[in-house]
Amino acid sequence: xxxxQKEIETMSADQKFVLQSERFVKMVKYVxxxxxxxxxxxxxxxxxxxxxxxxxxxxxxxxxLKSDLREAYPFGMMARPRRDLVRLHASSATTGKLTVAGYTxxxxxxxxxxxxxxxxxAGADEESIVHVSYGYGLFTGGLGMHYGGEKLGAVVVPAxxxxxxxxxxxxxxxxxxxxxxxxxxxxxxxxxIERQGLKPGVDIKLKGGCFGAETWTEEMxxxxxxxxxxxxxxxxxxxxxxxxGVACDCRYKTGMHFQDDHFYPEIVxxxxxxxxxxxxxxxxxxxxxxxxxxxxxxYRTRDIASLNDDPCPCGxxxxxxxxxxxxxxxxxxxxxxxxxxxxxxxxxxxxxSVSPHYHINxxxxxxxxxxxxxxxxxxxxxxxxxSDIENIRQKLSxxxxxxxxxxxxxxxxxxxxxxxxxxxxxxxxxxRKI
Ligand code: DLL
Numbered sequence: 001x002x003x004x005q006k007e008i009e010t011m012s013a014d015q016k017f018v019l020q021s022e023r024f025v026k027m028v029k030y031v032x033x034x035x036x037x038x039x040x041x042x043x044x045x046x047x048x049x050x051x052x053x054x055x056x057x058x059x060x061x062x063x064x065l066k067s068d069l070r071e072a073y074p075f076g077m078m079a080r081p082r083r084d085l086v087r088l089h090a091s092s093a094t095t096g097k098l099t100v101a102g103y104t105x106x107x108x109x110x111x112x113x114x115x116x117x118x119x120x121x122a123g124a125d126e127e128s129i130v131h132v133s134y135g136y137g138l139f140t141g142g143l144g145m146h147y148g149g150e151k152l153g154a155v156v157v158p159a160x161x162x163x164x165x166x167x168x169x170x171x172x173x174x175x176x177x178x179x180x181x182x183x184x185x186x187x188x189x190x191x192x193i194e195r196q197g198l199k200p201g202v203d204i205k206l207k208g209g210c211f212g213a214e215t216w217t218e219e220m221x222x223x224x225x226x227x228x229x230x231x232x233x234x235x236x237x238x239x240x241x242x243x244x245g246v247a248c249d250c251r252y253k254t255g256m257h258f259q260d261d262h263f264y265p266e267i268v269x270x271x272x273x274x275x276x277x278x279x280x281x282x283x284x285x286x287x288x289x290x291x292x293x294x295x296x297x298x299y300r301t302r303d304i305a306s307l308n309d310d311p312c313p314c315g316x317x318x319x320x321x322x323x324x325x326x327x328x329x330x331x332x333x334x335x336x337x338x339x340x341x342x343x344x345x346x347x348x349x350x351x352x353s354v355s356p357h358y359h360i361n362x363x364x365x366x367x368x369x370x371x372x373x374x375x376x377x378x379x380x381x382x383x384x385x386x387s388d389i390e391n392i393r394q395k396l397s398x399x400x401x402x403x404x405x406x407x408x409x410x411x412x413x414x415x416x417x418x419x420x421x422x423x424x425x426x427x428x429x430x431x432r433k434i
Pocket of ligand 1: 213214215327
């Protein structure tokens with residue numbers, strides 16, 4: 001199966017422009033009439049829905065911020081009365097209140113369609129068994145991929161997160177060909193599969209997976225693909241917009257195909273908020289084009305990424321989202337230098353002596369920022385002498401300093417000692433904020 005909805009996924013640029021413009025003009029009017037906080041923003045700059053003629057006018061509109069959602073907590077951003085909503089999801093903010101999202105039946109349906117498109121991109125079809133190890137609950141990962149799998153007509157195994165031994169038993173007994181979980185969890189599962197001597201392709205029948213909800217690097221992808229013999233697709237989403245499936249890689253991995261008939265992406269400069277063209281890295285801003293329950297116009301996601309419009313051999317014509325490199329609020333400023341955890345991960349994964357399990361500790365000692373990277377030695381490394389470990393440490397230190405332009409203390413620990421995560425991993429402890 002090549003596509004889930006071919007006509008939409010391979011639409012020409014002209015058709016796309018017409019469709020996006022039609023939906024966008026309607027959306028602005030709908031939001032103005034039904035979402036008070038945004039109406040106030042438009043009124044404040046004397047902008048009327050009739051001033052918006054096509055998607056090209058998007059720059060005229062104000063941004064919606066995470067803080068707008070928090071101020072309207074819990075239901076102030078809903079554009080429909082409660083009787084029209086059928087589901088609530090929420091994601092925990094590091095700074096207190098939950099960010100809540102409400103969905104109508106149609107919103108759930110559109111989201112399931114996008115998740116189904118994503119599963120097909122990862123290699124699924126109606127014959128597939130889709131094993132979902134994302135958590136089911138307020139987090140959108142589990143239910144999002146679940147409904148996507150059902151929409152596709154596949155068999156869904158709602159394993160949810162946790163209980164790794166049971167997950168492996170289900171994978172071997174049911175023979176799932178597609179798995180959905182976080183990248184850090186698939187690494188953990190892979191280790192366990194290897195430890196039990198199970199053979200990918202023989203005992204484990206996986207062919208592909210949709211891995212997302214946290215940043216991960218190309219090096220991590222290569223590691224997963226090599227060890228499991230699968231096609232590892234990056235999948236992006238956020239509960240405020242729709243959960244997993246807003247964008248997803250196809251097997252060519254030329255960037256995540258952004259479902260731009262439903263969600264319109266922009267990249268803006270983090271400081272000046274000037275819109276940036278393809279290839280330039282900045283904050284991802286998303287406008288929903290069809291959402292009913294909680295539509296959002298120019299929502300600043302805080303995610304840092306870039307877009308590309310290069311043709312993809314798969315034939316899909318959507319704009320593509322390059323890998324998320326971090327969140328603007330995840331960015332560490334160490335002695336004045338900007339550092340993203342993904343840069344650290346890249347360096348670690350290029351070094352065969354260590355494994356991709358790490359934790360970053362940041363502190364301030366005598367007014368000076370310090371950064372420690374605690375990383376596990378690779379299980380294959382059995383150093384005979386203390387000097388072997390010291391050599392690995394020195395090499396990593398030097399690689400890190402040249403990649404980050406700032407020095408870090410490297411602490412090597414034994415395999416299996418860095419805490420594993422079943423959902424989103426928490427890789428940073430910043431004591432400067434405690
Ligand atoms: O994480 C939805 C999701 C579930 C996406 C499963 C993919 C797979 P939230 O909990 O609302 O929703 O968190 C959204 O997670 O703004 C990003 O910072 C981050 N994120 C999501 N997908 C990716 C990805 C889900 N592929 C926040 N790469 C987003 C990097 C991601 N970060």
